[in-house]
Amino acid sequence: MQLLLLLLLHSVIAPATIALRQPCQLQAPDPLGNVRLLADCLYNKNDLGDDCIPAYCQPSVTVHGDGVWLPRAPFAGTQWVTALHRELFAEYSGWSFNFLEIAATAGAAKGFTEVLGFFHWQANNTGSYHGLNPTFRQSADYGVLHATADKQGKVTDVTIWRGGFAEEREVLLREPQYDDTIGPIRDITQQPFWMPSKSLQLKMITHAHTLIEVLNQGDKFLDSLDDIAVDSVVLLDGMHVWGPSKAAGLTALKLWVAGWLQQYELNVAITASTATPTSNKVFLCFKMLLTSGSSAMQVNGCLMYVFNIQGFITHIVVYRNGTPKEMAEKFIGGSVSAGPDWHGPLQDVQRPQQMELSKESFARWASRSSFAGSAIVA
Numbered sequence: 140m141q142l143l144l145l146l147l148l149h150s151v152i153a154p155a156t157i158a159l160r161q162p163c164q165l166q167a168p169d170p171l172g173n174v175r176l177l178a179d180c181l182y183n184k185n186d187l188g189d190d191c192i193p194a195y196c197q198p199s200v201t202v203h204g205d206g207v208w209l210p211r212a213p214f215a216g217t218q219w220v221t222a223l224h225r226e227l228f229a230e231y232s233g234w235s236f237n238f239l240e241i242a243a244t245a246g247a248a249k250g251f252t253e254v255l256g257f258f259h260w261q262a263n264n265t266g267s268y269h270g271l272n273p274t275f276r277q278s279a280d281y282g283v284l285h286a287t288a289d290k291q292g293k294v295t296d297v298t299i300w301r302g303g304f305a306e307e308r309e310v311l312l313r314e315p316q317y318d319d320t321i322g323p324i325r326d327i328t329q330q331p332f333w334m335p336s337k338s339l340q341l342k343m344i345t346h347a348h349t350l351i352e353v354l355n356q357g358d359k360f361l362d363s364l365d366d367i368a369v370d371s372v373v374l375l376d377g378m379h380v381w382g383p384s385k386a387a388g389l390t391a392l393k394l395w396v397a398g399w400l401q402q403y404e405l406n407v408a409i410t411a412s413t414a415t416p417t418s419n420k421v422f423l424c425f426k427m428l429l430t431s432g433s434s435a436m437q438v439n440g441c442l443m444y445v446f447n448i449q450g451f452i453t454h455i456v457v458y459r460n461g462t463p464k465e466m467a468e469k470f471i472g473g474s475v476s477a478g479p480d481w482h483g484p485l486q487d488v489q490r491p492q493q494m495e496l497s498k499e500s501f502a503r504w505a506s507r508s509s510f511a512g513s514a515i516v517a
Contacts, residue, residue, distance in 0.1 A: 313469060343419075377458040424440070
């Protein structure tokens with residue numbers, strides 16, 4: 140009997156002992172999870188210590204200004220990123236941040252992963268924003284966050300596209316109307332009752348890319364839009380700056396595309412695109428070279444598409460920076476920079492100016508980058 144008890148005791152304890160002796164298993168890199176944690180510790184906890192930005196970002200992490208609310212320039216290094224947020228948190232308090240949609244490309248094998256998310260945040264203006272007295276008003280904002288992470292899952296690059304807080308709009312815009320939502324926001328944020336299949340995700344991404352192909356190929360392909368969108372498709376300006384704020388119908392979408400094609404020769408490269416794994420959205424980020432005569436300019440941005448159960452586009456939300464002409468018309472600072480100069484933590488380093496890109500160098504870049512970040516997420 141004692142022998143039996145010893146054998147039973149050994150069979151219970153021995154596996155546990157062996158398990159304890161095994162080395163700890165390293166967790167696989169989780170770029171999407173790291174972006175979630177980074178956004179949470181920054182915008183929900185306002186943590187500027189070592190457990191936030193340095194924990195989830197590479198030391199050389201770069202915040203790319205959207206050219207609208209933040210000057211269109213790279214702010215490189217954790218010191219710059221921390222200083223940007225220190226100033227932001229001195230101006231606004233009581234933060235709340237939430238990803239409404241988030242997805243990642245399957246590009247880790249190439250050495251990087253793109254993470255794209257549609258978010259809502261809000262904060263109270265309790266500090267001075269560029270000379271304005273605090274309004275103690277709560278502002279809310281919707282936007283798209285585009286982050287790049289390396290093989291270790293650490294964030295290397297971030298761009299945030301958004302509509303702007305009320306105080307930002309009052310300081311920067313000539314006509315600072317403020318709207319803290321995207322209409323019809325319920326249609327944008329509502330989760331579908333269906334789960335997209337792999338084939339439906341592929342169809343959604345293909346239709347999202349078709350719009351970019353039409354911009355590249357010219358107005359003779361405008362009727363291709365009939366095959367990818369519903370008749371009542373709605374086009375929305377997520378920035379609440381460039382317009383149209385809302386345009387409904389296929390004809391309106393075609394007029395918007397035709398407007399670009401009539402003004403410029405376009406060369407558009409897709410920098411990242413992915414479908415949300417459990418929802419009806421596709422994110423697509425782009426760089427667009429606009430040529431008119433001897434002058435060329437670059438417009439960057441992200442589109443968020445919403446689809447119906449048949450895989451046709453019902454809504455397109457556009458986030459982008461403006462052309463010099465648009466900046467001059469809409470912004471007090473004109474086309475030179477997007478708003479007041481920002482003086483960072485390094486007094487001997489000047490803020491980079493907006494960089495111009497030649498048509499030839501853009502073409503070389505586009506041949507390497509177009510569609511490189513596209514993926515369907517399981």
